[in-house]
Amino acid sequence: MAFVISIPIAWYAMHEWLQILLTELNYNGGCFAGAGLLAILIANVAIGYQSIKASIVNPVDSLKSE
Numbered sequence: 001m002a003f004v005i006s007i008p009i010a011w012y013a014m015h016e017w018l019q020i021l022l023t024e025l026n027y028n029g030g031c032f033a034g035a036g037l038l039a040i041l042i043a044n045v046a047i048g049y050q051s052i053k054a055s056i057v058n059p060v061d062s063l064k065s066e
Contacts, residue, residue: 003036 010032 003039007032
């Protein structure tokens, strides 16, 4: 959801910044899509790692420490 909200903000900021630098570049949605996919990949790897780590732990060991 944050990625969808950030797309127009990032496009506007990048457009304004490029106008200030007087640089004409043609950028397309591919850079936004790539950044979004990379963010989703990193989030899935982090969540997957924590899920696997939690599923391997013996519940008895967790209950003993509480």
